[in-house]
Amino acid sequence: MVWQTIWGQIVDLTLVAVLLRVMTPILLASLGGLISDIGGVINIGLEGLMLLSAFTSIAVGSSTGNWAVGVLAGVATSVLVSYGMGFFSLKMKVDIIITGFAVNIFGSGFTIFLMSKLYGMTGNYSPSGAPRIPTVNIPFIEDVPVLGKLLSGHSLMVWIALFSVIFCIFLIYRTPYGVHLRSVGEAPYAAQSLGIPAKRIQYSALAWSGVFAGLAGAFLSNGLTNMFVKDMTAGTGFLALAVVLLGNRNPIGILIGSLIFGLASALATIVQTVPNSPIPSQFIQMIPYVVTIAVLVFFALRNKRRLATMP
Amino acid sequence: MKSSKALFLEIGGILAAVVTALLCGFVVILLTSSEPFTAISALLLDPLSSTFNIGTILNKAVPLILTGLALSVVFQSGVFSMGAEGQLYIGAFVGALAGVYLPDLSPWIHFPLVIVCALLGGALFGAIPGVLKAYLNANEIVTTLMLNFVAILTTSYFVNNQLKAASGGGYAKMDNISKDILLPKLFPGMAAHAGILIAVAAVIIVYLLMYKTSIGYELRLVGKNGHFARYGGIATRKVIVVSVMISGALAGLAGIVEVLGIHGTFKENFSANLGFDGIIIALLARNHPIGVLIAALFYAYIQVGAQTMQFGSDMPREVAVIIQVMLVLLVSAQAIFTYIKQRYARSGQKAVK
Numbered sequence: 001m002v003w004q005t006i007w008g009q010i011v012d013l014t015l016v017a018v019l020l021r022v023m024t025p026i027l028l029a030s031l032g033g034l035i036s037d038i039g040g041v042i043n044i045g046l047e048g049l050m051l052l053s054a055f056t057s058i059a060v061g062s063s064t065g066n067w068a069v070g071v072l073a074g075v076a077t078s079v080l081v082s083y084g085m086g087f088f089s090l091k092m093k094v095d096i097i098i099t100g101f102a103v104n105i106f107g108s109g110f111t112i113f114l115m116s117k118l119y120g121m122t123g124n125y126s127p128s129g130a131p132r133i134p135t136v137n138i139p140f141i142e143d144v145p146v147l148g149k150l151l152s153g154h155s156l157m158v159w160i161a162l163f164s165v166i167f168c169i170f171l172i173y174r175t176p177y178g179v180h181l182r183s184v185g186e187a188p189y190a191a192q193s194l195g196i197p198a199k200r201i202q203y204s205a206l207a208w209s210g211v212f213a214g215l216a217g218a219f220l221s222n223g224l225t226n227m228f229v230k231d232m233t234a235g236t237g238f239l240a241l242a243v244v245l246l247g248n249r250n251p252i253g254i255l256i257g258s259l260i261f262g263l264a265s266a267l268a269t270i271v272q273t274v275p276n277s278p279i280p281s282q283f284i285q286m287i288p289y290v291v292t293i294a295v296l297v298f299f300a301l302r303n304k305r306r307l308a309t310m311p
Numbered sequence: 312m313k314s315s316k317a318l319f320l321e322i323g324g325i326l327a328a329v330v331t332a333l334l335c336g337f338v339v340i341l342l343t344s345s346e347p348f349t350a351i352s353a354l355l356l357d358p359l360s361s362t363f364n365i366g367t368i369l370n371k372a373v374p375l376i377l378t379g380l381a382l383s384v385v386f387q388s389g390v391f392s393m394g395a396e397g398q399l400y401i402g403a404f405v406g407a408l409a410g411v412y413l414p415d416l417s418p419w420i421h422f423p424l425v426i427v428c429a430l431l432g433g434a435l436f437g438a439i440p441g442v443l444k445a446y447l448n449a450n451e452i453v454t455t456l457m458l459n460f461v462a463i464l465t466t467s468y469f470v471n472n473q474l475k476a477a478s479g480g481g482y483a484k485m486d487n488i489s490k491d492i493l494l495p496k497l498f499p500g501m502a503a504h505a506g507i508l509i510a511v512a513a514v515i516i517v518y519l520l521m522y523k524t525s526i527g528y529e530l531r532l533v534g535k536n537g538h539f540a541r542y543g544g545i546a547t548r549k550v551i552v553v554s555v556m557i558s559g560a561l562a563g564l565a566g567i568v569e570v571l572g573i574h575g576t577f578k579e580n581f582s583a584n585l586g587f588d589g590i591i592i593a594l595l596a597r598n599h600p601i602g603v604l605i606a607a608l609f610y611a612y613i614q615v616g617a618q619t620m621q622f623g624s625d626m627p628r629e630v631a632v633i634i635q636v637m638l639v640l641l642v643s644a645q646a647i648f649t650y651i652k653q654r655y656a657r658s659g660q661k662a663v664k
Contacts, residue, residue: 093644097391105587113629289464
């Protein structure tokens, strides 16, 4: 029964559509995590940034009636808070992990605070008629049998996420900024002695992570669901951190990692909708976490062996 | 003499951070409330206005003290574990299994057995990221975060299926634990349960362990300077695993005390981030056991204050989050503390001249 449902959805390509949808926030957030990680400022506050952006995006989007303004406001909020993280970690010398941790508590609590103060709700806020991020229907291709379902009818943010992968490859490996970013992440003092403004680069790395986490959050509220639910990220930000490691710290690896995570949650969603499923959905939900640990162990073992065989 | 001055400065700095954080909270209340003074007084005074509220503060402090201790131990060995939440679930789960399914035993045997099971459950689950960190250098922040999900989902699966209580109605929980091993009320008529005694005992034991035994010394040395410790002949890997296991055991204890004191059985998703709140407590306390006790009581006070404020005014209790976040950031802001110390040192020199 479950297998038939899953197989059916694979055959009629629904799985692909679901996969792309659930992959998008993970992919965007982990690209953000990647840039800050490369710059040597690990951002574990992605979860909080996403929540803040998700709330701002739907609130501004529904009050202005324009999804683009909403998304921009969400991204702006997220970037602003990342600059705040930079202030506390780079200037006030708070450990970057602790700063990220604080942003996560802040994002979770402050969005609920705003929701209850502004709209009198505590659980979720679903404005009627809030504008959605539009879907992209590609003319002609949408009528081609298989190709149409594969390429057409996805949210604009799905495409933005996929193009962001290319953008990140370009940014990190093809620009002077990328060279600076990588050198600051590898050896901040050495970079500084060569005249690279290490602090400023790290601020910008955090800001980039804010941009991508902001896009991811805005997609959750304005694209996927059209509402804000408290703690609606449900660990996506933490997953993104795992994807950064899983993807071996490069954009293509991150795309693959996000696909694995996306597939697991897409399957869990399908299994949950099948009544009396023999496969417990909890264990399918667990797959990405277990895979992450397994991959981490795999990389650690490989590094260890490489160190051991070095002359 | 010098160290007591440093301690004085440290405590002064932390108090200043607490006051500043509270002020930030007040500013937000002033800006957003139509009855700010009612709200502030409800936040600050109402928690102490009744024995019921005081009991609630103690009850809320109990798991915070234990998770705070758990994290202070592991942080001192230089491992940044985020895994107390998962260890708490596993400890509570294993303990509750022993509580529900062991055949009739005298409570004098049954109760310690349940506690030991919870300690072991937490310690063994904590050992996983510990071993991965110590022997493979796998990033403990990621492994512990991932294992939290594994723990929460696994226990959720069992209490939704095989172990689901028929009497639970719509709730996913185990059968009730027999009343004679539940933690009794501290005083009749007060909300506080006897878990606070366990928490205080744990504070004393952890204090002795960290500052009066060789394992505590080795643990702190590894945290301060791993290379130096290894050079000095300390088996750093073993020490790291031991510290993570002690931490897991304490987190497991936090879980079972919450089960035996508050819920009476294991419920799905019962913790609500106690493990993460423990991180804040350990940070505020600068990883010192006595500090953990004070910080947890203060934190519980703010939480109860936030609740009474929500009842007594137009402010939602989430305002407390602003105070918590500012506390975390200000207390961990090294730059401020270095600045204060430098200023103090300079003024001291002037006085000598």
